[in-house]
Amino acid sequence: MKKVLLAVALTLSATFSFAQGKTHPNASLQLVRNATLILEYAGHKILVDPMLSSKGAIESWGGVARNPTVDLKIPVAPLIKDLDLVMVTHSHADHFDEAASKALPKSIDLINQPADKDFFTKEGFINAAALEDNRTWKNISIHRVEGQHGTGQVLKMMGQTSGFVLKAKNQPTIYVVGDALWTDEVKKNIKTFQPDYIIVNSGGAVIKGFEQTPILMEEDQTMALIGESGKAKIIAVHMDALDHCRTTRASLRKKADEWKISPKKLMIPQDGETIVL
Known part of the structure; x- marks a missing residue:
């Protein structure tokens, strides 16, 4: 019965989403790699969670390979050119690494969580x-x-x-969930802010020695989020770039196909791909 009810919710949510055809002037999202994003939003270029290391520059977190497991498809120089703002959900190395700290100008406007205040002060x-x-x-x-x-x-x-929720005149409301499981708090945020787009880290990551305890949403939790997403379109990232992420783009799309979730409702961009919002 739960599966039937979720399927109905997903269908209604997807149908409502398809009714939206509106695009917003100059608003776009580009997946750089993992959770690193470039948002063109309200006339500004915003970099989210920059992990700029070359392939294999960071230790393994899952006992499989060094991280990141793939190279950047966009050179760092044009990536950070003309940046207006950097937003960092938290200071783990897959969201802000040494390469990002070295590459970014120390005077850039940067928004972070209170828990990372001392970290960014130390980084200069x-x-x-x-x-x-x-x-x-x-x-x-x-x-x-x-x-x-x-x-x-x-x-x-x-x-x-x-996570962060962005709002601006004549722009879509964007909810960047950050590294999180599907919880009542996330559900409440969706109802409170009614986002047009939800960016979800769906990598299903685990850490070595605690393989039965996920630290990110995986396929099933992403489906649960979609079931409660209302009008929002979902953009799933944080896959196929780190050795401790077990959910892949292919496995997430397979699960979405089982639930008859269209790519118009759940978008799973490739590295370097840009989505017009």
């Missing part, structure tokens, strides 16, 4: 701002929301993570 970013709740940056309203990066002992090990 003089315009880093720890966002407690919400603020207006330029012409964009930015809300910080909480994420749950695991359960039990694993959650204590992983620490604090956040």
